[in-house]
Structure formats: structure tokens, C-alpha cells
Amino acid sequence: MRRSSGVVLVVMLLAVLAGCSPAGPQAPETERNGPTGAVPAGLDRFYGQPLTWENCAGYAKADVDRGPLTTTAGVRCARLTVPLDYAEPDGDTITIGVLRKPATRPDQRIGSLVINPGGPGAAGLATAARLSGASTLDERFDFVGFDPRGVGSSEPTVRCLTDAERDAERADDDELDTSPSGVAKVEADERDYAAKCAQRTGKGAAMLANIGTRDVVRDIDVLRSVLGDEKLTYLGYSYGTRIGSVYAETFPGNVRAMVLDGALDPTQDAVAELVAQAEGFQRAFTDFVAWCVQRQDCALGRDANRAQARYQELTRPLGERPVDVGDGRRLSYSDATTAVIQALYSEDLWELLNTGLNELRQNRARTLMLLADSYLERGPDGRYSTTQDAFTAVRCVDDPRVTDKAVVREAQRRYKAAAPFLDDGRPPTDSLDACAFWPVPNSGQPHLPAAGGLPPVLVISTTGDPATPYDAGVALAKALGGALLTYEATQHTAFLQGSACVDAAGAAYLTDLRLPPEGTRCSA
Template sequence: MRASRSRPLFIMAILGSLSLLLGSCSATPAPSIDSAPAPAAKVPAGLEKFYSQELDWAPCGGALQCTEIEVPMDYAKPEGETMTLALNKRPGGKKTIGSLLVNPGGPGASGLEIVADAVPTMFGQKLQRGYDVIGFDPRGVGSSTPVKCQTPTEQDASREEQFDPSTDAGLADMRKASAAYAKQCAERTGESLGFVDTVSAARDMDVMRAALGDEQLNYLGYSYGTSLGAHYAELFPSNVGKLVLDGALDPTLGDDEITLGQAVGFENEIRSYMQDCLESADCPFTGTLDEALTQLHDLFDSVKATPMVGSDGRKVPIIDFVNGFIIPLYDNSTWPMLTEGLRNAIAGNVDDILYFADLNAGRETDGSYSGNGAAAFTAINCLDYPVDADIPTMRAGAKTLTEKAPTIGEYLAYGAVGCQDWEFPATGKPGELTAKGAAPIMVIGTTGDPATPHAWSQSLAKQLESASLVTFEGHGHTAYGRSNGCISNAVESYFLDGTVPADGLTC
């Protein structure tokens, strides 16, 4: 089993408001995007009825408005079944530039939630006034013809399962459980399960653009959302307006390479966190950094041998414990919360770690699950990435992961098992995305990003012909809305004034 490929940004907003610190940045003067009106975008043949939809917005809480839009289930057969996508809008000022679509990542994270809950604190006021900010749940996610796999009771039970895939018997049990899960997803979701891939979701964004009345797409994508944005630019380069891709996935990497990159990224961030912890007054670990890491490994080994139990009676096996441990590593402002959780866990109280694991899974305090993040994550990735579930190959991969990331690697291994019995074969494959002819695109990478390592943003910026790379020197996953004024100024000047940041800008 493995942790989620990338976490929704709104989780970090829920944990607490994040202060924007003033930061320094250096670069040469940047050009501006030509403000001349764009030519009318072409409507793909056969899709006229989808592109000409009129959106019926209705109030849905506070300043928000909501609507739905229809898209083809299979773009190769637009006359066939359709899927319904949910959108919401946070209206801008009296005079806006247009619409700004936002995706928080995942895959499986809800764009409706980030616009409803996080945008007011993450986005600058001028940006909020300058655009109608649009959230959407991509196909298969949340309120958009969702992937359906398990009931809340079944999901609770699955999280309490523990396998040891390093043994033949443990791996066989994991494969059996994964096959049963794949069957549940296929039976409860139906035909749409085979069409929740990223390329189809990117095509949906062009239908949204047209229905919103925009000649070009303005878009901010975080983490997995960068994959959506980059695929959109590849498919519709002439329809690209202003795109910010923050915390990029590298489209040339396969599933195993992504997992290894994340394992190393989290390992590096764990070392940074542990050093910071040792320098604090309340760290539960002692000695040198290596000695403290050994103590952390001992804690993990203890939970692996004997799962902990929360105050509500739920069992917390090692995978759920690790998922809870990982979440605060996505933002260094939450490191003190991780320290408190680990200190309590060492004392026998796992509730803080279970809280983070529940946050990761979308479990509410009443036992329900908000959204369908876990199901959508698996469904989308199984379509996007071909995997090799050959046992010797997986065992070799597990060995490499453990060697490269001794703290976290073994818990990210054997991910291919999750897709081995998936009813629908993968349709995606790794490859460069160049978006030839697209308007200038802004890519942001964070040097200490554990989930989408900085090298991935560097790679995507090199692939996209019109991209400029902006680097935030700091810790945590993604940058805009949680980093510093330099990043905020670069993003907002780009969206509001068309000022393209110089390639190589460092904040």
C-alpha cells in the first residue's frame, strides 16, 4: 500500500490560517502577455451541443453559486452516455477579467471545497476581485458522476486491515483484498469507471471554458492539478490564457518513478522535520539526528507489530499510522502538531495521529466520509499509469524504496497491486508535454516539496515550450497561498496584469 500521490490543498487550509511572510526574490524584468483580444476558439466537431450549454447558476451558501454541466462520457462517442460535472463560483468584483478555474490536486480532491473553504484565505483580495473563481469536481470525483466503491463501514474496516507484503502469504492477502475492492468499484460505479482519466478531464475543462463564455482558459492547478493543466495545454494550446501550475508532476515519469521520487522527497522532509524537532523544547526524540531517526523507526516497528487503538475503539495499523504521520509533513507550519501527536503516540495515545489519518481519508467525526477521495484516487491513477504487478518486479521495487528511503519507503511499496485486477486497462502513458503554440505558462516548484519534488517542476517547465519556472525556497507542498509575498506577487501580477515572471525567478 502507499500514501496518496498528492494531498488536496484545502486540507492545509482547514488545519489553520497560514500567514504570508514577506520574501525576497530576484529576477530580470519580465515581459507581459499580449492583451489583444483572442480569436474565437474552435468547437471540436460533434461536440457543439456540449460547448453551447448555458449555465444556470443558483445560490448555494454565502456568496457561492452552483451549477452543473454535461460532458460526454466517452469523447470518441459524443452521441452516447454523458456525465454530470458540478461547478461552483465565487463571484469577483463588478468588473472581472473572466473566469479562473482552480483544481487542488489529488487526484480525487474536490475543487468545490477549495473554492468554498480555502480561496478566501489563500488568494489575494485583488485576485479574488479580478476573477470569478470557479471550482469544479473533475469527472469521477465528489459530486461529478462519482466513483463509488465502499460504504463508510466498509471503508473503516479496510483501514483497519494490515498486510505484510514482504511475505508471500501477506502479499497474497493484499492482492485478494485489492481484487475485492476493484470488484466493488466496478459493480457500484458502472461504465463511467473506465472514463475518469486525466485526458478526458482535461477535455472537460475546455467545455467548461466555452460554457463560461471565455475565449481562453485561465487556470490555477496544484499538484495533480498541474497534470490536468499541462494536458489541457497539450490538447488546446491556442485556448490557453493564463495557466499557473504549482507543484508539478513530471509527465514523463511512470508509476514506479513517481513513487520513488515521492519516497525520497518525504525521506528528505522527515530528516528536516526531525532536525527541527530536536531543536525544539518539547521534542520526544533525543540525541543526534540519526539517533532520533532510529527512535522513530522503532516507533513504526512497534505499531507494525501491535496496532494501536484510538479512544473510540478503532484500530490503527501501521499504514493508517503512517498516513497520519505524513499529512503534517505537507506544510512545515504544522510540524509542531506532528510533534505533539508523536509525543502522545509514544505515551500510548494515538488520537492525534488518527485525526490526521482521518483527515487524509476524508472521515468526519460522525463516521461518515466526505467526498470519495480514496476511490477516485485509485480509479484515476489506474487509468493514467500502466503498472507492472509482477511479484519479482514489485519485490525489487520494494527493496529499492527501502534503500533510498529507509523511514518511509517500505510503506509506499507494492502500489501496483491496487490496479492489477482493475476492470479497465490503463489508457494513459508517460510522455513529454510541450504545448507548442500556447501562451506563456507559469510553473512553480518548491525546493523542499516532499510530494512533488522540485525536479519535477523543473522538468515540466523545460518540456512546455512557453513555460517560465518560479522557485520557492522553502518546505512544504506547493507554494501559492502558503509561502511568501514574492510568490504571491508573481502569481497575482501574472493573472491580473499579464506580467510573465522571468524564467528562473527565485523567491
């Protein structure tokens, strides 16, 4: 399951765009602020480069991003040049898409607030544009978003499947066949996927080898210098907290402040993380059921004890009999699961989930397909963003690959036990995923970060977060020696998403470096 910021997922689905007047055309403007602060040896030309700010329309690579990039007043975009491989700074280069909305009160400006929405693989330009109007922080900070290397407007872009191939993959429930022939077919498909990623991504395997968090944090430090900030002020959601913790470990002396919301536990391996996430989604499903059974129209009935069984009665038959949704498309079991996962990211989507499950009772699936399309970023024109490909590419180099079939089988067993509502009724499979066949080695691994000299950071963790469970935030705050702010709610991430308590605490920290008192809790 992809880990993205809840604010991104909900805004994408509901198409809630910032209420701003259109940004009129402006001539490009070149600006040089760097080099600023410490510059690693051999990287002077990158840390001191100018940026040419221009209109953002050409940077929108997905339909959902076009509105924020073209209608948010004051935003400008630029391309940052960085080494493809930091070990060879005189070799190939790539570019990073960057957006900036200047502080509205320049006389009170503190600096830049650099934002990452998560993923991995989520584009950050539109997120910064959307969030810039969510609080008064935009008075004191330039809101800065960036598309991590290989993502969105950054070039080259990681690309593995065509739109038609992605549709075909979604419609194919071969992973439900756990027989030896079924496993062999799944692994052949995964091997083919890995090969296509290397073939279709610009700069090929070299790009894939340098796509991970290790390299993204180096890009951020270049961006910090080029923006003219001696110290980094950073807001990271979900996987963006991993970026934050690795940056803190790599450049502890370059940090001014960090808000890390919806944390990943930096010490968890891929299996432990998957199981913990399954537990989180099970809790969110239980909360959804408690909400649903109070309604006359609950698709799962009025008995909470029977709701999980009724859910499985609705969804398991899709493995054999997908539901036609028109235009040659059918809702598969995997699509239905994706739709439910999407809706469990936020209570705001529970109404849609209940509607979708009621439709499924009538052999209709329009709403569930809409939810699945939103999660997988498929536009009305049938075109996909490259987020899913980038997610896989980063995941395959950020963690050691799992090639032991016994480990895979046990992981599947633990996953089904942790999230029984997602149990498809088949035995655990031992089929290897694409990372087992990845053409380059991993460049990262789980570990306890050592960030000596790091100033205090703020970690926000939500008690009912399905994607990044609460305990992971506790672990990250402890590992970084930071403060923990607890939000009592069922959703993924919290800052700048409507909680006055959370927003006030985060804003006080970012502006005045004042951390909330130990044990502070906010409630929905």
C-alpha cells in the same frame, strides 16, 4: 501516497475557513454564454449549453466543504453536462459540479480563473471558495472550481468501499506480511477492491474507462466555452499540473495563462514517480527532525543522528500491537505512516506531529489518528469522502498497470532505500496493487508533452516539496517552454498560501501575462 494541494490538506485539518458572511438564499438563475471559441465537431450542444446557478449547500459532499460552500458570500453552483465518452457524444452523459464567485470589480474583469486542487480525486468547489479571499485576484477574475468527473458533487461518483470497509482496511496491516500467503491475501483484497469499484460506481466500467485526465481536460474545455471565455486561465496544484499539461497539449490554442504549482514530471512512470516522492518525504522528515531536536519536548530526542531509529522504535511495533484510540478504533502501522505523511506536507503541521509522537510514547494515539483521518477525509461522524476511491480510479487509467512482480519488488526496494524512515523492517513485497486487476485499460501514459503554439506558462516549484519534488517542476517548465519560479521552503505547493513574493509573481502573470525574470527565487 495521494498527491493533493498543500493548501487543501492544511486547511482541511485546521478547519480554517474563509472569513465571509453567510450567503443568503437566492433564486436559481439560468445563464447562457456559449458557445465561445473553438468547438470540436459534434459537441455544439455541450459547448453552448446554459448553466443554472443556484445555492451551493446541496453540492457539499464532505463536512469540511460545507462551510466554504454555505458561508462564502457570492458563490453559486451549477451542474455542467458532458459526454460520458467523448468518442460517443450522442451516448450517455454525466454531470460536473461547478462553483463560481464573480469578480468583485466587474468593470475590470478579465475572465474566469479555473482552479484544480490536485489529488487526483480532490473536489474543487470548496478550494475555489476558500482561495477567492486569499488575494486581490478575485477583483479581476471569477473564481471557478469544479469537481472532476466522478468526484464530490459530480455525478455519478466513483465509489468502491463503504465507510465500515474503509475502517476495516485501515486497521488491517496485512501488507506487512510478505510471506506467500500474505501476498496472496493482499492481492485477493486488491482484486476484490477493483471489482467493487466497477460494481458500485454509477455506469460501472464505462465510467471507470472514462475517468482519467484525458477526459477531464475535455470537460474543462466545455466549461471554458460555457463560461464565456475564449481562452482558458487556469491554476492547477499538484496532480492539477498534470491536468494543466495535458490540456495544454490537447488545446494549446485555447490557453490564455496557466499557473502550475507543485508539478508532476510528465515523463516519469509510476515507479520513478513513487521513488522520487519517497526521496521528497525523506528530505521533509529530515527537516522536521532538525526542527524537532531543538525542542526540549522533541518526541524523537535531542540527537538528530538517532531520531530516525527512535521514530522506527515508536512506530514499527504498531504492526503487531496497534494502539486503542476508543470507539472501537485502533491506530495501525499504516495509519501512523499516513499521519506522518500528512504532517510532512507543511511545516504548519509539525507541532501536531511532535504532539502525536509524544502521545505514542505513552501508548496514546488520538492526535496521530486525527492526522490520518484528515488525510483520508474521514469526518467526525465516521463517514469518508470518496477521494481515495477516485484517486485509485484515475491513477489506474492514467498510467500503464504494473503486473511484473520483479518490477514491483524492485520498486519496493528502491522506495525503502529512498525513504528509510518509512522502512517497516520487512523484506520488500511483490504483491500487486488494485491497478493490476483494474477492469478497464489505461487511457494515458507518461510522455513528453508536445504543445506547439502554447503561450508561456508559469511553473512554481518548491525546493523542499515532499510530494512533488522540485526537479519535477524544473522538468515540466522545460517541457512546456514555460518560466520557473522557485520557492525555498519545506511544504507542498506555494501560490496563494502566504508568501508575498510568490503571490505577487503569480498575480502579475495571471493579470498582465508578465512572467517573473528567469531565475527568480522566493524564500519562506
